[in-house]
Amino acid sequence: MANSEFWRELAISFKSVPELYEFTAFRQYYMGQRYFSPTSITEPDWQLQATPIALAEFRAMAIRGATMLPPLRTSDLAVTWLEALWKEANEGPVRSGIPILGGNRVWSSDPAKIVPAGPIELRGKIDHVFQASSALCRKSESEALQIEFEENKRNDPRNWSPLRANFEAFRAIKELHARPPERIPESLVRRTIADQIGIKPEEVTPRQINLAVASLVPFYHSLELIPDSSPGAPDAPPDDQPTATHDEPKAIPPSPPEETIAEQLKRLRGECGLTIPKLAELVHIDPRTVDRHLAGESTPYPRNISAYERVFSTNLKRQVLIKKMP
16 A cells, blocks of 8 residues: 555545546446356446546546555556445445346356346446545545554654663664774865865864864764875985895885775775765665675675766776775
């Protein structure tokens, strides 16, 4: 069943149709053709006495509502909606006030002994179809509201048993400790502060950096500041420092440890200064899935990695390639 908002909007749509478009729907239901048996039930025949504009308005809204109803044997969704109106107005297997015309309903379990009988015809009508449709939507809205209320009541922490409340708290603490901290580069913090107050990045003080990072604590479970290399460090050795000659083998620095996909994603997200919801919007992925990618709980598909590379390359104005490793 659809939610209460769906039925509320549909009820308003039916109610807003001008009175001059109201019409009557006539129903004929033939049970049996040449012979009557329990299986010879045909589809109800509905005749709608409506103008083409009214009929178009009705079918558009009726089909929309019928998609939320239990399916019937008919493939016409408008008929499904009319049958729902009919059931609402006339409950019971044999509805009062409906003419029943035809022969006796007699049949045998042996097909060869079926007693001939005339067709059984049930006639009836629904007046003010738009008004009846609006009333049916209001009833469905009330039922949906009750279901939603009971579901919200079950999920409200104030209504949990003591055992469930303690277990949910235990799970939350466990997940908090299991997740790695968010890593934020100091260079990103420096650039942001410098742009904000109009100074050079190297003029930003440690106290300003600490205060800026502290302001993010309410939004992230844990933060780790990645410090920059010492400012002003020379890229080449000074003149008085001995340099390697051809006779002396050059020392090969150890290779840095390879980052996992999750570590690369967190580092690049930090460099771009993107929140998880914003990153999820740019890569067209659900925020919870992005959070699992960053936490290493789920490995992104190749198409997801390509989307991450495109977003990071655009934001950092350089080509970014994520090393696809476990």
